[in-house]
Amino acid sequence: MIYRYDFGHPIDTSAVIRQLPAEQGELPRFAVRREGEKLSFSCELGKDDFIFGLGETVRGINKRGHLYRAWNSDDFSHTEDKNSLYASHNLLLFSGEGGVFGAYFDDPGEVLFDLGYTEMNRAVITSVNGDLSVYLIEGDSLVEMCREFRGLTGRSYAPPKWGLGYIQSRWGYASEDDIRAIVREHRERHIPLDGMSMDIDYMDDFKDFTWNRDAFPDLPGLAADLKADHIRLVPIIDAGVKQQKGYDVCDEGVENDFFVKKADGSLFVGAVWPGRSYFPDFLRADARLWFGRQYRKLLDAGIEGYWNDMNEPALFYTPETLEAAYAKAEALREKNIGIHEFFALKDAFGTIANNPEDYRRFYHEIDGKMVRHDKVHNLYGAMMTRAAAEGFAEYDPEKRFLLFSRASYIGAHRYGGVWQGDNNSWWGHLLMNLKMMPSLNMCGFLYCGADLGGFGCHTTGDLLLRWLQLGVFTPLMRNHAAQGTRDQEAYRFENWPEMRRVLTVRYALLPYLYSTLMKAVLTDGMMFRPLAFDYPADDTACRTEDQVMLGDEAMIAPVYEQNARGRHVYLPEDMLLVRFRSASDYDLVPMTKGHHWVELGLHEFPLFIRRGHVVPLAKEAEWVEAVDSADLNLLGWLDGSIEASLYDDDGVSTAIDLDAGLKAITVTLRDGKATASGEGLTLHTNDLVIS
């Protein structure tokens, strides 16, 4: 059950889709304390209790032992001391001595989560503004509570099936020729590919909904050519709109009053990629509608997918912060400054970007009232995503479009997916990619993934290969890198044939992965779960942070250490190890419950299938539409007959339905031999291990 408790004057964030009645009594489970505007909620923790949740943020699956902060931040250095990333997903699920319960803090402003950080055995959640709804979640299990919370917050975004294909990206693809050359390299080497994502380079002077007509003389033609080759273009859209007279988006926004303003009524100006820019007030329905319709300019050019960026919103500087830094420099220039003055000077320039003061300079209009941005900061990106999704729905309500965003808030999961932001080519970020998947799933974000190979810093052939081995399983599978870093397309590395073979597994698993994702969408379920969700009574499983359950059938456990040739794995039950080298080259090793060392050469990666379950494998394909979902080889370890199911649909239409899409699979064991049947399916059973 979920109960709503209101404090102060909660702002409607549209995170939930059903209006629960506000409870009148005291909030159970927490001691509530007000200090000025701040409101804090504290509870004791058992010594070994777990805390799950918080979606996109740093550190472990068990969030215990750190101070987190809900404050969407454009900060590219995801080190473990950080308190925020790009999203605010304020869901906590407690599990331990006192049973399980959860709490969702629906507050679009700054919220602090001190989870056993100041005091090891106490959690203190602090709403800085004190205006929020707390949804208390009671239930018997983590899985059940999570499903109920997801029911309250609404069905997750369903991507088009092609969005599960491999997408190549880079900040730096400067022209049509670049794009075509990279596509060609993939196709010629038979490296599967379904999408080319375009970073800010494609735009005309970084202006939203434009493209550089010199570098991309015929974008519709390019999009059509690529689509004929089964590849989609996926351009970026930024939150800021260039301040430039004659630029239609700017002019329209100014004319119709769609941009955020300062207290004195003047337009707020912040500099981002296009230089000085205005920011649409995505919190207003009319501004959202207007912005969402802008996507048509590219939809009409044949674009079917987008990524929304810089929507925390990121601010490189404002005229005010820049001027303050200039003034500081001028004042100190004539002095023989001391060391403290020097650091203050450095800070004046070093803290120009995303400065807290700037987020207090502008206002949104909510129900006719002006609300200062910092009170609703964490909603901004979510409402940009909503604007796009509403625009697509108006453009073609029958069709699914690809959409994923950097910033988000719970509620945005209904409109699009997310990528995990500007990570780095660090082995530690491969592991963080894994750990974030179930946490994102809890909060409803199912279509997600990280920049494979790492966005910042220089990757290496072995890191990219290992990261692709994890990316095989994440719905969004995109290789993306920053300007100035080493070329990162798979074929740039001498071990690209091994990368190609890894990608064949992605496409062979596509029927299974799509089915698993869509089942999660249609049942308010999770595609990825912490082991703690499935084996709550097994403390070792609960504390295992480098393995994750995939669907109801499987577990993944990537190698995330350089120069490793294997890893330790804990099996919470008997499982079949599939040691993949490619879609057609793998070992099957039945393994019993317990601790194991699994040998995994650099070109090998594991999938563990729970005993008594099957995972179907299709034939190799180089793009999603070429995957034959009807001709499947079943992998598994069985000791009896089983019933399984697979979801499928046309992959593009918005009319999705669980019952219509589910196909039953029956595997019958007789005299030690398996036969399998499923309506409209050709099923092979040679790779079923029987014992």
Place this chain on the structure above:
Amino acid sequence: MIYRYDFGHPIDTSAVIRQLPAEQGELPRFAVRREGEKLSFSCELGKDDFIFGLGETVRGINKRGHLYRAWNSDDFSHTEDKNSLYASHNLLLFSGEGGVFGAYFDDPGEVLFDLGYTEMNRAVITSVNGDLSVYLIEGDSLVEMCREFRGLTGRSYAPPKWGLGYIQSRWGYASEDDIRAIVREHRERHIPLDGMSMDIDYMDDFKDFTWNRDAFPDLPGLAADLKADHIRLVPIIDAGVKQQKGYDVCDEGVENDFFVKKADGSLFVGAVWPGRSYFPDFLRADARLWFGRQYRKLLDAGIEGYWNDMNEPALFYTPETLEAAYAKAEALREKNIGIHEFFALKDAFGTIANNPEDYRRFYHEIDGKMVRHDKVHNLYGAMMTRAAAEGFAEYDPEKRFLLFSRASYIGAHRYGGVWQGDNNSWWGHLLMNLKMMPSLNMCGFLYCGADLGGFGCHTTGDLLLRWLQLGVFTPLMRNHAAQGTRDQEAYRFENWPEMRRVLTVRYALLPYLYSTLMKAVLTDGMMFRPLAFDYPADDTACRTEDQVMLGDEAMIAPVYEQNARGRHVYLPEDMLLVRFRSASDYDLVPMTKGHHWVELGLHEFPLFIRRGHVVPLAKEAEWVEAVDSADLNLLGWLDGSIEASLYDDDGVSTAIDLDAGLKAITVTLRDGKATASGEGLTLHTNDLVIS
């Protein structure tokens, strides 16, 4: 055997202590290529070959797969993409298909180590200046090559025994009262303590060899009081000397021409903690002698140990870089700048510190010639350490002083230890601490350790506890934290009693740890070794990066993950697990060769003792001098009689001798019962597991 090959005009770095004849033929093992001044040495790598070495730097014990750079750097963010830390230890040891060999690149300028980074199966070492000696090391094993290299580079620094005690530190202890209060808290709670290290706060206006007479009215009195309580003060000394007329060190240095100069003969000025400063030319013997003698000012006050800092040298700014940034700001101020100009402006201030151009602005005098700093950059800290050590030897040649440095170069290991620099309160840095220990040992740095709990960022009670559990084994065991971070003394945390119990193990192990360290000093051995050194034929052991051999008897395997309650351990042979909670509370579990899961509660940590070996445990003590090294309990798992040995000495005199210090221990097994004897030792055998 070691062979020397010269290229260009090598500068004498005094890294080696014996002059080998220069070989006349071509350098074997490497293809040598000159490109302008640059000289590169490349060799092919087998797919699975290992590369060890490089001492203090980031990433794994196996250095394969990254680009490293010899360039001593003051950079506090030790993320895995970094190429340099504070030291340059240019030793590589290759092991793989083609057997083993090593190479030491004795070049005090910039050297790049591309170890399978650009091409996965090729190592390319590039000397930027092209003037160096390459020492090729041939041998039959990693251990043997390492010992031979250490013989060439000279006996490692031996600290006083008290330097193995627990040291408490913080940037921020501002007064005698602060120091006394912290000491009192430790003594009252019986938290062992042997040293209080003092950061820059103690100085008068950050001037070397001074102290603030208001905050420390009677430093000699404080030092004497603490020493009576068995605690030493360990002050910091920085490389830069404040530019201030009337400050004797500055005046003397100017008068005698001991500071580095620019090309035009004027004194080079760089700003560090004291503001604008001069930099002693430590590469000159006369300047070293002069600087070394300055330590007397504190030695006379009763100080017996120091840490040398900021000696890369770090440069916060120079008047030139600062002026360039000011000018940039002024030029842009009146323009409506574009985004690229904005980033250039930010960079102008962001890259002021440790700017490469500044390292080309000043010169050292070597053999009467002016040598630009960047050609010998990596020697600077090493020569500061040498200056101090030579000063101590002159002051009291019979006595060992404590000395450790931030910057170093091979050769400095003869004069002092190192700490691992300004790490962070990151779990990943606990693991990095472990990995760096054997790499530092290879290069001769035996007295070393990291800032326990982490220097930057805020620590937590569990991180500090786990880190202390590793620190138990590192010769330098110091808890140190930066200004502005959470108070980090053990007693600040609610779980301090568990920290206290961990520290009792340190002191109980002290006879063993001191013996192990001094044996390594006196035999050119390593206290910590990668498993690859001891089990070269065991590929799993060779690839194990989170466990390290300790002496000839043991292996350590700390827990380095938050919320973990155990870890996987690979035993390359049968070992006895000692699961420590305190010096008097532990489990003994014989474990067979292979993979294991070991349960380790937050308050528990393991030591693994090789079967057939013993590790002695003394009684609890609160300071080093109180440890009774003659009354020892033997821990081990034996199936027959054995001979062991323990080194000891008075802990302070410089006259150290292996034969004089070694005591034989005989454990005799008869009828399943053990008896033990050793000259002058009372030995207990109740905790020997016999089977």
